[in-house]
Amino acid sequence: MLRLTWVQPEDLIGHELRQAAQDGREPSAIAARWRAAGGPEAPLRAGASERPASRYLRLLATDLLDELADLPSALADDEPTGLAGIRALCPDWPASPALPPAPPGPERLEAAWLGRAVGCLLGKPVEKLPLGGIRLLARAAGNWPLTTYFTARGVPEELLARYPWNRRSAATSLAENIDGMPEDDDLNYPLLGLLVLRRHGRAFTTADVARVWLDELPAGRTFTAERVAYRNLLCGLEPPLTARHHNPFREWIGALIRADVHGWTHPGDPAAAAAQAHRDATLTHTANGVYAAMFTAAVIARAATGDHDVHACLRTGLTVVPPRSRLARAVRQAVRLAREHTDFAAVVDRLHALHGATHHWVHAVPNTALITAALTHADGDFTGSVCRAVSGGWDTDSNGATAGSIAGLLAGSPAALPDRWTAPLKNRLATSVGDFHGTGFDVLAHLTHREASRP
Numbered sequence: 001m002l003r004l005t006w007v008q009p010e011d012l013i014g015h016e017l018r019q020a021a022q023d024g025r026e027p028s029a030i031a032a033r034w035r036a037a038g039g040p041e042a043p044l045r046a047g048a049s050e051r052p053a054s055r056y057l058r059l060l061a062t063d064l065l066d067e068l069a070d071l072p073s074a075l076a077d078d079e080p081t082g083l084a085g086i087r088a089l090c091p092d093w094p095a096s097p098a099l100p101p102a103p104p105g106p107e108r109l110e111a112a113w114l115g116r117a118v119g120c121l122l123g124k125p126v127e128k129l130p131l132g133g134i135r136l137l138a139r140a141a142g143n144w145p146l147t148t149y150f151t152a153r154g155v156p157e158e159l160l161a162r163y164p165w166n167r168r169s170a171a172t173s174l175a176e177n178i179d180g181m182p183e184d185d186d187l188n189y190p191l192l193g194l195l196v197l198r199r200h201g202r203a204f205t206t207a208d209v210a211r212v213w214l215d216e217l218p219a220g221r222t223f224t225a226e227r228v229a230y231r232n233l234l235c236g237l238e239p240p241l242t243a244r245h246h247n248p249f250r251e252w253i254g255a256l257i258r259a260d261v262h263g264w265t266h267p268g269d270p271a272a273a274a275a276q277a278h279r280d281a282t283l284t285h286t287a288n289g290v291y292a293a294m295f296t297a298a299v300i301a302r303a304a305t306g307d308h309d310v311h312a313c314l315r316t317g318l319t320v321v322p323p324r325s326r327l328a329r330a331v332r333q334a335v336r337l338a339r340e341h342t343d344f345a346a347v348v349d350r351l352h353a354l355h356g357a358t359h360h361w362v363h364a365v366p367n368t369a370l371i372t373a374a375l376t377h378a379d380g381d382f383t384g385s386v387c388r389a390v391s392g393g394w395d396t397d398s399n400g401a402t403a404g405s406i407a408g409l410l411a412g413s414p415a416a417l418p419d420r421w422t423a424p425l426k427n428r429l430a431t432s433v434g435d436f437h438g439t440g441f442d443v444l445a446h447l448t449h450r451e452a453s454r455p
Contacts, residue, residue, distance in 0.1 A: 005047025006227040006249070009061035014042025015248035015360065016068050022326070022358065023251070023287065024075030030064050045128045045361070047223065065246050078324040079287040081240070083278050086294070089322040094271045094298070101268035103452035104304045107413040109264060110445035112300075113190075115408020116260060117429070117441065118421045119386040119400030120186040121178065124169035125150045128361075131352060131393035133163030135345075138391070145344075146387035148420055149175040169397075180428035185221060186257050186401040191433040192217060193261030193280065194444075197451045202265070202276065206239040206283050213283075216434045224362060225249035229284040240282045247284070252362045255281035255293035257398050260405050262293075263300025265452040270298035274320040285364075288327040292364035294320045295327065296402060303409045304452075310380030310410060314372055326365050330355070334369035338376035347373050348392040361394045371399050375406060382407040382417055414441075 005011075013034055020027035037060055043049050053061070073079075080086055087093050104112075126134045138144040140155040151174055152160065165174070172182035181187065192212060200208040210233055222230050225247055232242040243250050259277045266273035277297035281290040299317035302308050308316075314335065321328045333354070337347045351373060355366035370392045378384030382404070389403035390396045411417055427440040436444075 003048040003052065006224055007231050008048060008053075008058070009065060009246070010039065010053035010058050011043060011048050012228075012246060012248050013039065013061040013064055016065055016246075018042065018358075018360070019248045019251065020068050020071060023079070024073040025068070025071040027068055027071065030067055030071075034060070034064055042360075062246075069244070069246075075326075078322060079326070080322070081243075081282065081286045081290055083275060086278070086291075086320070086322055089324070090320060091323075092319040094269075094316065094319050096269050096271050101305055103449060104264065104267050104306065104409070106442070106445040106449045108304070108306060108409060109448045109452075110414050110441050111411050111417060112260070112264060112405050112409040113441045113444050113448070114414055114417055114422050114425065115382065115386070115404035115406075115411070116190065116401045117181045117187060117404070117425055118408075118417070119389065119402070119404025120184050120397045121173055121181060121400075121425070122146075122149055122386055122404075123390040123396030123398070123400035124173035124182070124184065125165040126390070126393075127166045127169065127396050129163055129166070129393070129396075131348065134391065134393055134396070137163055146391050147383065149173075149178065149424070151175040175424075178424040180424075180426045181430060183221075183430040183432060184397060184401075185223065185226075186398050187429060188217070188221060188431055188433045189258040190261050191431055191436045191444075193258060194447055194451065195434055196280070197261065197265065197454075198447075201454065202272075204276075204279065206279050209280050209283050210239060210242070218432050221432055223254070224252050225254045225284040225289065240286075243282055243284050243286050249362070250284065250286045251289040251364055252285075252360065253289075253292065253364050253367050253395050253398050255285040255289050256296050256364055256368065257401065259293040259296040260300055260402070261448065261451075262297040264304055264409075264448050266297075266301045267304035267452065268301065270301040270316050270320060273297040273301035288325060289364050291321045291325055291327045292368045295331070295368065300406060300409060303406055306410075306412060310375050310385075310406065313406070313410075314375065327368060330365045330369040331372050334373040335376050338373040341377075344374070344377050344388050344391070347377060351392065362398075367395050367399055370394060371402050374399070374403050378407070380407055380410050382411050383421070386421075 228247040229242040262276040274294040277293040281293040295317040299313045302313040302316040374388035385403040385407035389399040
């Protein structure tokens with residue numbers, strides 16, 4: 001039987017039960033019915049359970065997903081998804097500048113693209129591994145605290161058997177085998193964002209994003225919320241219902257990893273960057289999943305001007321997030337922790353204690369908190385930021401990518417990034433999106449600069 005990941009009702013229901021509890025609904029009665037019928041828990045790390053469900057369980061899961069969607073949320077007033085509702089809750093929503101600042105130069109944008117690739121590549125081999133395994137693998141190779149790419153050299157076989165590298169990434173993402181930037185969704189989505197802007201301009205709609213995806217993004221290269229939304233599009237649903245229908249991943253990290261282009265192309269205008277990120281994010285996400293994208297876009301828009309430190313950029317990001325939301329609270333808490341502890345491992349341990357038991361490892365709330373803590377603790381330093389973000393576990397490649405994009409942008413040029421990080425990339429990107437396969441980061445920077453320069 002074909003086990004299609006991330007869309008089968010019997011695999012979605014466990015995730016939706018957890019999501020319902022997190023977003024202020026009361027799912028206990030529905031959860032009891034699912035368990036009484038013999039329904040399994042959500043897969044911990046894979047997108048599908050190991051054993052196929054019976055036809056009865058699949059039908060029951062579908063019905064229960066509909067019932068869960070009808071439950072009222074106690075957090076709805078504090079966590080709207082519509083842009084007007086979000087703005088109404090943000091007392092410090094930033095004003096747009098009277099005259100748009102000059103766009104960041106191609107060198108600064110190239111550093112941001114490179115930073116995104118480096119951070120993603122650093123995190124790829126250890127994606128899905130538990131925090132303890134990441135630390136043991138790095139220590140065994142003499143690379144703890146992290147200072148460079150992971151390697152299998154010198155790591156005992158028994159440790160590798162206990163904590164195997166990510167199956168998809170091991171052949172392309174260890175120090176001994178990196179040969180250019182391998183394909184990853186964390187780089188595919190910025191490329192799609194570029195295509196949206198090139199085809200539809202800054203006034204693009206959420207439906208325009210959907211059209212570009214259907215034209216250019218292979219369904220098999222989507223995961224979690226993006227795969228569910230893609231399925232919903234093919235079933236004839238339109239945004240924003242694509243983000244809500246049978247989509248328990250709608251507050252996960254997927255919209256955040258699409259936000260960079262919106263910040264890069266709105267230097268000094270975090271409000272416009274956040275609004276553009278909102279139109280992109282609501283294809284697939286709601287509430288905190290959308291806020292994570294808006295936060296990231298606003299941080300990057302402030303960093304793109306080149307005259308702000310990382311702490312000012314992070315404060316700007318919070319101005320576009322409803323202050324009583326779970327994401328805002330987690331980000332503020334992460335900043336406090338990063339300032340209180342000199343040892344970043346202590347910050348990570350505290351974040352895992354706060355969020356690890358209640359959130360999936362791909363959820364936007366803990367991962368945005370970790371990115372924020374890494375940038376704060378490293379004071380925006382490039383190596384310090386990407387290494388801290390990846391060393392904190394959870395969605396390692398996505399967190400490294402976002403931290404690297406922000407820190408690279410603040411660094412200002414490719415020359416400011418250590419050669420040990422950028423040389424293995426060979427100015428070459430692999431992707432299944434559009435005509436970008438094999439493109440250099442310098443070319444991507446010029447394409448991004450062109451979009452940032454458009455009115």
